[in-house]
């Protein structure tokens with residue numbers, strides 16, 4: 001699950017020999033490579049809170065389990081922390097994912113992944129070929145894999161996000177570093193913090209994203 005993975009496009013009609021051997025290799029050597037999306041953080045927050053961790057909002061998950069970085073040299077993002085000499089994901093415990101039911105989308109889809117589509121398609125489907133040892137055994141249908149692991153809410157989230165990120169990136173670049181510094185808290189608030197864990201995610205994400213786009217575009221115009 002490394003962003004530097006070698007990836008190649010696949011179509012829904014293809015099938016790939018794949019058998020997970022539960023070796024945990026894809027959860028190791030992942031320093032600075034596991035970006036959490038707002039939906040991932042929300043789902044982790046709900047699971048960790050249910051387990052009794054002191055999680056009141058998404059900011060508690062971010063503080064405890066992530067560190068900040070920049071996407072496209074301008075957009076603040078959060079990456080999962082790693083531990084140990086093998087730079088294992090902070091959630092890898094005894095060789096198993098400790099948050100399996102709420103694991104991030106990138107983990108859920110691996111060894112496949114998605115990227116923004118073209119020619120009117122919402123997504124480009126890809127195969128990560130960085131760890132050849134698991135391409136063995138029975139064939140897995142690409143269509144079935146995405147049907148079983150890329151749920152409707154994740155598709156809706158990602159499509160909304162793919163539409164919003166270029167708008168935000170352009171606005172942030174146009175407003176320049178000083179003006180962005182002034183709106184940084186607002187950016188973080190609407191992108192990552194302004195969620196109620198007891199309310200459904202998507203309506204909150206859509207509302208926050210619309211507000212953030214409006215603020216960023218106004219700031220880029222000098223407002």
Ligand code: SF4
Nearest residue numbers: 020021023024026134
């Ligand atoms: S997906 Fe591959 S690397 Fe990850 S645990 Fe399974 S076999 Fe190991």
Ligand code: SF4
Nearest residue numbers: 027089091092097107
């Ligand atoms: S969240 Fe779970 S599946 Fe994803 S890298 Fe961490 S331990 Fe592995």
